[in-house]
Amino acid sequence: MTHNRLNSRPDLPRGVRRYTPDDLPVMTDIFNESALGGTSSPVLRAFSLKEMTFFVECFVKEGDPIYVLERGGEVVAWLIVNRFCWGAQACRLTGEVSIYVRNDHIGSGVGIRLGQAAVVLAKRYGFETLVAWIIEHNEASKRGVQGLGATQWGRFPGIARFADKRADVVLYGLDLMPIDTASTTVSAPVQTLEASLA
Numbered sequence: 001m002t003h004n005r006l007n008s009r010p011d012l013p014r015g016v017r018r019y020t021p022d023d024l025p026v027m028t029d030i031f032n033e034s035a036l037g038g039t040s041s042p043v044l045r046a047f048s049l050k051e052m053t054f055f056v057e058c059f060v061k062e063g064d065p066i067y068v069l070e071r072g073g074e075v076v077a078w079l080i081v082n083r084f085c086w087g088a089q090a091c092r093l094t095g096e097v098s099i100y101v102r103n104d105h106i107g108s109g110v111g112i113r114l115g116q117a118a119v120v121l122a123k124r125y126g127f128e129t130l131v132a133w134i135i136e137h138n139e140a141s142k143r144g145v146q147g148l149g150a151t152q153w154g155r156f157p158g159i160a161r162f163a164d165k166r167a168d169v170v171l172y173g174l175d176l177m178p179i180d181t182a183s184t185t186v187s188a189p190v191q192t193l194e195a196s197l198a
Helices: 021-037 049-061 110-124 139-147
Strands: 016-018 066-071 074-083 094-101 129-135 151-162 165-175
Touching (some): 021 074, 021 094, 049 074, 110 129, 110 139
Antiparallel strands (some): 016 066, 066 074, 151 165
16 A cells, blocks of 8 residues: 555544434435436435435444544535445455535535545455445546545446446555555454444
């Protein structure tokens, strides 16, 4: 891992905390803003609160970290780090991050703060690698992950469709292992006390 000031902090940024069920309504609203935007999210319809609750609870049962970011006493963004969606066993040490930011806070640095939080959490949960799927034209997200040191690892041309338009999906990755230990074999992630999230 190549360290920089954004990916080397040991603690969570200020304002980031573990989600609680009381946060679900605003998390749903933020998620739906992204979905209904039409071109930056793989989800193209709004979720109901019931659907979002089910969605989040599935990850909670797996012990995946779900955190929110507060500003001025309001939740303005949230994230989840789950195991990589392909090869759940072989790729069990790879975390996949999703970040959702309220529209009126896009460009305010909130996404970067949650990106920093994602790196901290991925390390805490024993992941060796962190990846993010990004729609090609989502420049804000690409700048954010690049700022954290992630590089483009893959491109899937034209697989996303928005109405009559197609878009590439780009995979960015960040190796979390120290350079001198990156080649060693390690065991499965050790669950911390935070892993219950219950």
